[in-house]
Amino acid sequence: MSITTARISSAQLKSAFVAKVQKNSDQKLLACYQCGKCSAGCPMAAHMDILPNQIIRLAQLGMHERLLASNAIWTCVSCMTCNTRCPKNVHIAEVIESLRDIAMRNGRRHEHLTIGDVPAETRAELPPIAMISAMRKLTS
Amino acid sequence: MKLIYYPGCTLKNHARNFDVSTVSSMAKLDVEVEELDRWNCCGTVHALGATNVMNRIAPVTNLVRVKQQQANEVMTTCAMCYNTLKRANIDVQKRAAALETINKFMYLDEVDYQGDVAVHHLLEYLRDRIGFDKLSARVKKPLKGLRVACYYGCLLVRPKEVAFDDVENPTVMEDLVTALGGTPVPFAQKTECCGAYHAVDNAEIVADRTNKIMSGATEQQADVAMVSCPLCAFNLDFKQPDARRLNPELQPMPVLYFTQLMALAFGCGEDDLRFDLHHIDPKPALAGRGLI
Numbered sequence: 001m002s003i004t005t006a007r008i009s010s011a012q013l014k015s016a017f018v019a020k021v022q023k024n025s026d027q028k029l030l031a032c033y034q035c036g037k038c039s040a041g042c043p044m045a046a047h048m049d050i051l052p053n054q055i056i057r058l059a060q061l062g063m064h065e066r067l068l069a070s071n072a073i074w075t076c077v078s079c080m081t082c083n084t085r086c087p088k089n090v091h092i093a094e095v096i097e098s099l100r101d102i103a104m105r106n107g108r109r110h111e112h113l114t115i116g117d118v119p120a121e122t123r124a125e126l127p128p129i130a131m132i133s134a135m136r137k138l139t140s
Numbered sequence: 141m142k143l144i145y146y147p148g149c150t151l152k153n154h155a156r157n158f159d160v161s162t163v164s165s166m167a168k169l170d171v172e173v174e175e176l177d178r179w180n181c182c183g184t185v186h187a188l189g190a191t192n193v194m195n196r197i198a199p200v201t202n203l204v205r206v207k208q209q210q211a212n213e214v215m216t217t218c219a220m221c222y223n224t225l226k227r228a229n230i231d232v233q234k235r236a237a238a239l240e241t242i243n244k245f246m247y248l249d250e251v252d253y254q255g256d257v258a259v260h261h262l263l264e265y266l267r268d269r270i271g272f273d274k275l276s277a278r279v280k281k282p283l284k285g286l287r288v289a290c291y292y293g294c295l296l297v298r299p300k301e302v303a304f305d306d307v308e309n310p311t312v313m314e315d316l317v318t319a320l321g322g323t324p325v326p327f328a329q330k331t332e333c334c335g336a337y338h339a340v341d342n343a344e345i346v347a348d349r350t351n352k353i354m355s356g357a358t359e360q361q362a363d364v365a366m367v368s369c370p371l372c373a374f375n376l377d378f379k380q381p382d383a384r385r386l387n388p389e390l391q392p393m394p395v396l397y398f399t400q401l402m403a404l405a406f407g408c409g410e411d412d413l414r415f416d417l418h419h420i421d422p423k424p425a426l427a428g429r430g431l432i
Contacts, residue, residue, distance in 0.1 A: 026190030043333040047345050075345070078188060079333035080298035084307050097188035113341050125378065126339060127154040129220050129371050133184040134340035136195070 012062035017102075021059050024098035031088045032056045038082035038092050048072035052082050052092050059095060064102075073099045074112055074138065097137075104140040113138035143265075144211045145173040146202060148182055148221035155218075155370035157414035161399040162217050162262065164412035168278055168403075169270055176214065178205050184220050185337075186227040193238045199228035200242050203257040204249055213258040215265050217399060219369035222261040223295035226302045229259050261296060263312050263368065263398065264304040272319040280407035282321025285429045288401070289327045289357035289365045290314050293372045297331055307331075313366060316398060320405040325360035329353045334375040346375050347382035354383060354393055363425045365395045373397065378419040394422035404431060 012018075022029055032053070039051035050058070050072045058067050067073065073096050082092040104110050113134060115123070123131070143166070151159035166173045179202055187195035202225060206214045216222045232239040233255035243252045266275060290313035297303045297310050305312045310331065314324035332353060335346035354376060357365050367373050377395035384390045395418070403412045404426070415422050426432045 024189055024191070043349065044345065046348070047342075075338075075342075077333060077336040077338060078185065079294040079336070081294075081331075081333070084298055084300055091188075094188045094190070101189065118340055122340070122343075127370050127374050128149045129184050129218075130337050130339045130374065132149075132181065133220070133371070134337035136183070136185050136187070137337060138341065 006061075008061055013060070015062040015064075017064040018059065018062045020102065021095060021098045024101060025091065025094040027091050027095055029056060029060045029090075029095070032060065032090050033088065035087060037085050037087065038090075041081050041085055042076075043079060043081065044075045044077065048075050052076070052096070055096060055099070056090065056092060059099070067099055068103045068106075072096075073103065077137070100137070109140045111139045115139075142172045142174040142211075144176050144206055144209055144214045146176045146179055146182070146214050146216040146221060146225065148179075148216065148218045150370040151218060154417075155373065155397070157400060157417045158217060158370060158373075158397045160412050160414055161397060161403040161408070164408045165399055165403040165406050168406040168408070169275065171270070173215070174209075176202065176205055177209055182216075182221040182224040183228065184224060186224050193241050196228045196232060196238060197242055197245060199225045200232060200239075200253055201246065203229060203259075204246065204251050204253050206257045207251045207253065208249070212256060213260060215260045215262055217262045217368065217397075219261070219293060219295040220371060222259065223302055226259040227299075229255065229257065230301050261304060261368070263296070263316065266316065267312050272315055275316075275402075276319040276321075279319070279321055279405045281405055281431065283317070283401060283405050283429070283431060284321050286322040286401075286426070286431060287325050287361055287363045288317045288322050289325050289360060289362035290317060290330055291327070291353065291357075291365050291367050291372060291376070292331050293367065293369050294331070294333050294336070296368060313368075313398060317366065317401070320401060322401070322405075325357070325362050327356060327360060327362070329356035334372045336371055336375075339371070339375055339379065343379070343382055346379050347386050350375055350379050351383035351387045351390060354380060355387065355390060357393060358391060362393065363429060364401075364422060365393060366398050366401060367395055368398055380420060392420045394418060394420045394425050396422055
């Protein structure tokens, strides 16, 4: 087993990234005490590389590179199960949406989804609400 | 009295069965529904940014159209439309500055929006305004013996501010099925997400979710699953073959809108049910219970 050393400095905790996530999501990240209830009930957890409670921990620590490179922020579909169950009333889905926004609008536009890459037959069968919601969540 | 009805985009194409069964079953309940004039896209998903204004414009425009029709309430059946309209309404009621910006942007409309339109989902309207007793009295063909797995998905019950029933264990759909003479089955997955828009970019997730949800309905020996969201219906019905690739034992189960089961129980005909728009044909399951 390899040992990973994480260095945490007060500069990270007070970084512009942490401030931006807190402002855009209107959440206090340090309210989270890592009970893990969000991840336990998340219907998408099986498809995530990092779990919702880990997303909150990494956000508290300002580890933006790890967060913005994760697939988990794109796997979350804002079903709000975590939000309704959080004993500290942290809106995890709002935090994750703020991370998607930062990833897509970081100086220039980085689209997560290119509709042209979706196979034509898939596009033809999808109801409009699928296309519109995907574009609203996964494109800038 | 006319009730203003917001159908939303998908009820006018993929989910026409949801639209026609809504209008015809409401007529049987003596409620005249009038489609909202000049409605536009609801926005489909609520943008979660705390300072967002832009994504509130589409839903608020619809609420302005309700005012322009001299009404103060609007009913919708699509869970996505309901959620987006309701949350935008709550948001602008709380954020006066955002509402002022939206009203200024919409200066061509003479009506300023004041947060004063009530947004109702039809299930809520049936329970609270019509009443399941009255509804039950209109049943011509009770859904006797039909075992129904009531699937709420996310958007009728979350977040708490928009939920018109218990967040973890809602029962309004089961109560409707009972009023129609059917048998609601216990259903552990009834509020678990179907994968939603991952139908566009990640078919594996939808296949996995559909398998888990429909397997749960199968375990309870349901004949059909009942939904209120055209995206849930797409994932659970049209994507069932993908779920079956993950789990070859998953038996086909039809997925119906709650308005279709209502229209069926009220004695509406094929034109009001549109079973031709389903991927898994509901007719064998319904015929098996002697309902068609």
